[in-house]
Amino acid sequence: MTAEHFAGPGGPGAVPRLQVTGVSKTFGSNRALHEVSLEVAAGEIHGLIGQNGCGKSTLTKILTGYHAADPGGSILVDGRSLRQPVRPLDARAHGVGVVHQSLGLVDDRTVVENLRLGRFRAHGVARHIAWRHEREQARAVLERLGRPLPLQALVGSLSEEERATVAIARALQDTQDGRGVVVFDESTRSLTRAALEAFYAMLDDVVATGTSVLLISHSLEEVLAATDRVTVLRDGRTVASGLRTADLSEADLVHALLGRALDGAGARKPADPDRPVVEIRAVAGKGVQEAGLDIARGEIVGVTGLTGAGHEELPYLLTGVRTAEQGTVSIDGRAVRLAGLDCAGAIEAGIVLVPEGRERQGLALELSVSENLVLPQRGGPGRRALSRLDRSQDRELVAEWVRTLDIRPPRPELNVGQLSGGNQQKVLLAKWLATRPQLLVLHEPTQAVDVGARHAIAEAIRAAADAGCAVLVAGSDENELAVLCDRVLVFRDGRIAEELTDDVPAERIVQAIYRDAVRRPLRRSRVPQRTRRT
Ligand SMILES: Nc1ncnc2c1ncn2[C@@H]1O[C@H](COP(=O)(O)OP(=O)(O)OP(=O)(O)O)[C@@H](O)[C@H]1O
CATH class of the missing domain: 3.40.50.300 (P-loop containing nucleotide triphosphate hydrolases)
Incomplete structure (x- = not known):
């Protein structure tokens, strides 16, 4: 399959929030990424899918400065070039936030500590942490997301939805309204169905601030329910970019991802009830x-x-x-x-x-x-x-x-x-x-x-x-x-x-x-084009 491309929700001429072009990464003799390209438009939730080992996390880690990409290729955030190898502070300054697998929270720390970890500002000779400043910053980002939380509560004591709020707010701190992108690297894996609904509503709220979302997921149901467009990697290469999910079925995604349809399950011997x-x-x-x-x-x-x-x-x-x-x-x-x-x-x-x-x-x-x-x-x-x-x-x-x-x-x-x-x-x-x-x-x-x-x-x-x-x-x-x-x-x-x-x-x-309970759909309605607050 050759790479396909569709115009994004940002419309023709709009500057993409994230534009990755020709990025490669080699580990020893293993080429994990081959000149990958990806474009996340303004005002969208963009899915990134691919088989295990196709390079999704490697790309995320290049964006945050954990791995250095091979020479060549470029990364632009809101049209501004991110110098390579990316330095973590530079990635943040450009507006790249990441929510890691299973949310990446520290349960025995408070909300404010989880939000501000790695960002603490120390003052005085004794280098005390300026807690008042940290609390103000934490409160501000939760307000930006429209979801206040008790700052001193231990994260382990929070509901699933509140924990997701902390993880999202933490990443959102690296972006400004109307700019940047938050990458979710298989973040929804540990969330229950009920918490997912709230999670997707939060993604809508992130996009409503003008920041875009890149959602990496193995759940094709999730990609179809929650994203506007999707890019597909196979064996470290972009094989489809910016496909509109409204036009796709799960079978289309399977085909794009594997390069073939899935075979049906073979017949199985029935269990022998007479055996021990x-x-x-x-x-x-x-x-x-x-x-x-x-x-x-x-x-x-x-x-x-x-x-x-x-x-x-x-x-x-x-x-x-x-x-x-x-x-x-x-x-x-x-x-x-x-x-x-x-x-x-x-x-x-x-x-x-x-x-x-x-x-x-x-x-x-x-x-x-x-x-x-x-x-x-x-x-x-x-x-x-x-x-x-x-x-x-x-x-x-x-x-x-x-x-x-x-x-x-x-x-x-x-x-x-x-x-x-x-x-x-x-x-x-x-x-x-x-x-x-x-x-x-x-x-x-x-x-x-x-x-x-x-x-x-x-x-x-x-x-x-x-x-x-x-x-x-x-x-x-x-x-x-x-x-x-x-x-x-x-x-x-x-x-x-x-x-x-x-x-x-x-x-x-x-x-x-769900005999005695109500099962809600993964997402009740998708709003492809969101209103921005800015
Ligand atoms: N630190 C490392 N050292 C050597 N090889 C690595 C390292 N990290 C990743 N790789 C290799 O890079 C390739 C891409 O891995 P990556 O973790 O990006 O895949 P992925 O698409 O995120 O997969 P999954 O869906 O299973 O999480 C794999 O072949 C992997 O073995």
Whole structure:
């Protein structure tokens, strides 16, 4: 596909808020960006999409001065050239603000501290922080966004919507009314559906100040609902620029992103109810009361519910990450008591967890892809020396998983920290699938991965089930559950309240989750051309 271009909402002749032209970036022998171009017009929310590892975060990091671009190329903000390599203070002075993945907030700090971190002004010989000044600045930016907040409240105590407000206001400080651009790098990943609605309303408010928005996202539903135009990167190149989202369907975006349509899921062997089951009994602990269920070998069971219903806690109680008050998991008749179980005990029993939040809970970022993949089998530092046969088996195993999950770049010697977010998620999944567990427990397994990789991950989970593993998937994405699961259990108030069997289409899952509540659309109306306050 050749790069396509459409005139932006700013109208012909209007100076774009952000104009990136011919920017490249090379890491060692890996060319992450090839002469990328991107134009964000005045008065718009612009989407940026692409497969895992296509260079979205690298571009953001070049804009903020974290990475230096290769020589050549230019970046203009409101028509003013941003000197390269970009210096962080210069990026701010030009009006480039960034909201990082999962909002990037420090929970045990106050609103004013989170807003002003990295900007504090110190005075006097003792270099005291001028708190009055900091509070004034914080108050001013919240007012600009039209959403005052208690400045001394701890961010961890705020509602999701308020936390999003802090993150957006922090980035907005780097822009002035009528200028600049705020980049959201997969910022909405941890927000619930209810908080998303408020989040999009805030994006409208940002654009109403005259500052534009660049929204990086893997959720095509979000891109269609929230953006005016979209630019698509593939393998580090711009393959479509400034497409009007009103003219596009999800299938169009998939095609632009992958360069092909998605294949349908292949048929799966039905689970064999006569084969021994995994029996989960009377599990109780944080957020869960007396949960019990059976999973046949080869079966994939989903657990879901509204936020706080208990389904998100179950994976951690079953795998020794969180201490359960009571409960057992029996595999082939051998019972494991959950009270007092730790992670090592769970792994020994064949129960493994692919957690949400890979950085904190799942991967050693400073170790290579190979080391991470073989860690559960071989142990960490201090393990016995490996024979030549062991090493060759490890190489085969690593090559197989890199291929199966299309881990990019396919270079097992790279540190996991050098991979893009979505590719890290694939390594995490592969690491535990490679142990050939008896019970595989997953929490939001396709979080942060692109639509193509989601497909590869679903296939790998199905293959594990077909090989005889019992699978439990906890998640909130009804489409993911509908594609993956044979059965779905819906939690309410810490208990399993409903079971959906046979065919479980996404609509049935949504109806069951929201039985007593109202599910609002992701966004009620899109206002393509916004009124500016200036
Ligand atoms: N610090 C680094 N050192 C070496 N290579 C890197 C580094 N950071 C990124 N890369 C490589 O650059 C390429 C682009 O990565 P980037 O994180 O920008 O992708 P992305 O589009 O943001 O992906 P995702 O959607 O998975 O977050 C990848 O091949 C990645 O491995």
